[in-house]
Amino acid sequence: MPEPILAAAGFTYTYPDAPAPALADIDLELEPGSLTVLAGESGSGKSTLLRAACGLVPHFHGGEASGELSVGGLDVRDNGPGELSQVCGTLFQEPESQVVMGGVRAEIALGLEHRGESPAAVARAVEEAALALGIAHLLSRRADTLSGGELQRVALAAAMAHRPRLLLLDEPTSQLDPVAGDELIWMLRRLNEEWGTTIVLSEHRLERCLPAADRVLALDRGRLACDAPPSEFLAWAAEARPVLATPAARLFSLAGLRPLPASVKEAKKTLGVSGLGGRVSEPASTRRRKRGQAALELRSVWHEIADGPAILRGVDLRVEAGELVALMGRNGAGKSTLLKHAKGLLEPTRGSIKASGEVALLLQNPGDYLIHEHAREEAGERALLGAGLQGRGEADPRDLSGGERQRLALEVVLSGEEPPAVVCLDEPTRGMDRARKEALALRLHELAAGGAAVIVATHDPEFAARLADRVLLMGEGELIADGSTAEVLAGGWYFATEVARVLGGAGGALTPEQGAAVLERELVS
């Protein structure tokens, strides 16, 4: 066996002032040229392990480390991030916070210049990295004109321009829309297969990256809970950590089928079918819904800007009290603009909007709502209780976990005198693990049960399937589909859950539970 690119023996690390270690007794060896996925719930230690591998832990963050961890033969306790950067490239979650220079070419060149490479070598490496990642057309662009997906690819090019043997990626797709996220994963697969770069990737949406993985490491409270190939990991997850299992694996597990699939292709192969049963019964346009009290009504709403295309084009929409609506569509389709209009942050250039009461809006970054030094000051004790943060009133909101921040931010926007008639959330599940998504869905169901109309803009079909009873699909500022969740998400190709793709839309099944019921029926008959 070749010398491992990363080797740990009893590695334990504790952040400064932390009561418990973030990593405990980690033993592992990574083979060169492998693609490894790190799985685990939020706070399980995935990011810490990656930060240890690139030397930020303990050199940048401080704290106490014991045991052995070496990367490319360099001991991380003796070598800091500067030395380890010779061996590994690192990419974090937030693209805006890791691009240093103003221009794309200068950004990719920076690391090479740090190494003292000659201008000719720098120019060549920049060109090759840009071509490898399909961003040659961006080389002359300024960083502030790029989308999140483009920025993340530029950061990846900068991390790998010096051809590191190991690439460490900490949830690199969490801030990207699904198209950009999928493109990034394909890109990593290509780097791994064609250049032989060893890749270690942490990710919550495992269904996206398991098909490319050689191995999965599952962490639980800082300990290595599973170290296995994808199929064995799925079998372990189905038994021990169902929240880590992919939807297709959960479908098979619930239906009692084996082996558990790591991809839609594998699942279909096992089932031996390309589609089961008939599709959902009615097309979207013929759907009839009971007319209740309108909580929000948009009549022919346009949003036009002076020197660009119209962002909303005559949107007509009626959402009733107690309805749970998922608003889907690609980036730039107009989802966020529609929600801002509903809240009154934007005025329509034409058309009218009526709401039966207050509209609460939670924008994409919950941290933007938290502006005080103590959690209690954000919205009072009642909000802390609603967010499940009793006893944390004195905590600095910036020290709360991502999930806690979001719960608190939601309670902040809900903390008016009267309960809101409409609750809107813009991309609330970015970077969330499945357990946190379930908890959010539960809270939104509570709000709907209390009479609020809930509208959630999301790219996540699995979350939409869990949450909504109606899905609106937007494209180019128009509503292009409006139907029940099953109608819209079971019949689609891109806007479809993994279960719907496995079953070809059979029976309108979207979730593993619904899919398992369909499979049982089909298999029995």
Add this chain to the structure above:
Amino acid sequence: MSLVPVYRRRASALHAARAGVSASFCLALAFAPILFDNPIVLGALLCAVIAAGIGAGVARELRRWAAIAFGLALLVVIVNPLVTSDGLTVLVRGGSFLGRRWDITLEATIYGAVAALRVLDVVLAFALLSAAVDPDELLRALRRVSYRSALTAALTTRLVPVLARDASRKSEAARCRPRPPGRSTVARAAVAGSLERAVELAAALEVRGYSRARRPQVARRPWSRHDFRVLASAVAIAGLAVVAKLAGAGGFQAYPTTHVSAGPAQAAVAVAFVALAAAPFLGAAGRLGVARA
């Protein structure tokens, strides 16, 4: 559109010239007004910056900077007559307070306006620099002199638009709260957020080998006609400013009565500044810019 005007590559002689040369041109335009009080010369220098901005295709950016600078200039116009009672022509008698007279004079008001004109000149010259000189190229050159200072400057130029967007998002989120907080609270949160960004950026720099950074090697690049033309203009503007100052062509007396020298010498200097600032952009060679750079 970005809240703060930033550099965009354009087809102009100033963009095509090497960053050090283009920066020298802008700095010459910022240096000249510091030497003069004469409003004719200062007005001409303002016209010179605007002409260069139009030639470089960044007039829109200059207009936005001008809007920002105008507030500062107005403040100078207001404050100067309040703090200086020199001058013989009293417009408003303010009486005595704290042992001195607080009269507002015509001369102090005029001098305030002249100082404001100088502020506009300098701010717009730096605006031209930020809009037409590639900061990455400029900072790469500066990194050879002082690596850490140059990188800090690079981070600043990169972070300004990012932080402006962060602040704008926070302000939007504040409007979504049932009881919107005051501006100072949002501003404080934006500052705290910028510190978080700084820590994240520091980590990103560390994993890119910052701690082991070496001085970048020089890229040899032949001098283009744009380099020569822009550098010649820069030298000529700075030289003219020094010579005109020494020759007393920028005569201006603020107190006790205002006297502005306005003769052929001032007119010649004024015309020369505008012509020199516009020179790199004139003719076919000046217009082709990026395509032949």
